[in-house]
Amino acid sequence: MSAKAAKIVIREVNKNQRLVLGLASGRTPLGFYQRLRLAHKQGKVSFNNVIVFNLDEYIGLGKDYKNSYGYYLRHQFADKVGIKDSNLYLLNGRAKDLKKECQNYEAKIRKQNGIDWLILGIGKNGHIAFNEPGSSFRSITRVINLTYSSRLANAPYFNSLAKVPKRAITVGLGTIMRAKNIILMAAGKNKAEIIAQTLKSEKNRAVPASALQEHKNLIVILDKLAASCL
Ligand code: PGA
Numbered sequence: 569m570s571a572k573a574a575k576i577v578i579r580e581v582n583k584n585q586r587l588v589l590g591l592a593s594g595r596t597p598l599g600f601y602q603r604l605r606l607a608h609k610q611g612k613v614s615f616n617n618v619i620v621f622n623l624d625e626y627i628g629l630g631k632d633y634k635n636s637y638g639y640y641l642r643h644q645f646a647d648k649v650g651i652k653d654s655n656l657y658l659l660n661g662r663a664k665d666l667k668k669e670c671q672n673y674e675a676k677i678r679k680q681n682g683i684d685w686l687i688l689g690i691g692k693n694g695h696i697a698f699n700e701p702g703s704s705f706r707s708i709t710r711v712i713n714l715t716y717s718s719r720l721a722n723a724p725y726f727n728s729l730a731k732v733p734k735r736a737i738t739v740g741l742g743t744i745m746r747a748k749n750i751i752l753m754a755a756g757k758n759k760a761e762i763i764a765q766t767l768k769s770e771k772n773r774a775v776p777a778s779a780l781q782e783h784k785n786l787i788v789i790l791d792k793l794a795a796s797c798l
Pocket residue numbers: 593594595596597689690691692695696697
């Protein structure tokens with residue numbers, strides 16, 4: 569899964585040095601980032617002019633806090649492959665005016681003419697980025713209340729459920745759908761059921777990822793276990 573996704577992104581960056589990427593956090597893309605780091609180290613790809621947008625961030629966590637997604641993206645990818653600071657767009661979970669932060673982020677994406685390749689994982693409840701069940705298919709970058717399911721899934725990072733932030737900023741489903749190309753990755757048995765619902769049930773708000781059914785350029789990359797209910 570990781571190798572396939574990395575191969576596509578490396579191919580696209582080699583075609584367009586100024587590619588605009590939207591990049592997920594979480595466990596799923598760890599192997600993907602590892603492969604991009606390796607390819608960079610081996611001189612097979614240059615990320616010098618690539619533009620990167622993060623997809624979500626916990627509210628209340630500074631970007632230097634190790635459980636923040638800003639820290640994650642720098643540590644797993646951006647800082648390791650030479651993404652320029654001026655080309656790295658992170659959501660600020662400690663912005664004083666969160667509404668403005670969201671509006672500005674959406675404007676920054678538009679200014680780059682949108683995202684060329686968006687890399688997504690999926691939550692057990694069907695969220696993509698942090699668009700929780702019930703999210704509007706037309707939603708844009710905004711503040712969202714995290715579900716119990718999402719907080720529970722991330723509790724191990726915080727050593728306790730109580731410490732997981734209750735709110736986040738996320739790009740919207742509308743933002744995601746405007747990306748020109750999307751790669752959805754999932755691995756493991758605990759994603760099998762939601763992957764089946766995402767791809768086979770009618771598009772519905774209870775499964776935010778089902779929005780992707782209507783995307784013109786969607787690539788789904790699964791391991792065997794995640795594909796086991798298809
Ligand atoms: P995971 O999270 O990759 O850690 O399973 C996926 C997600 O919540 O989008």
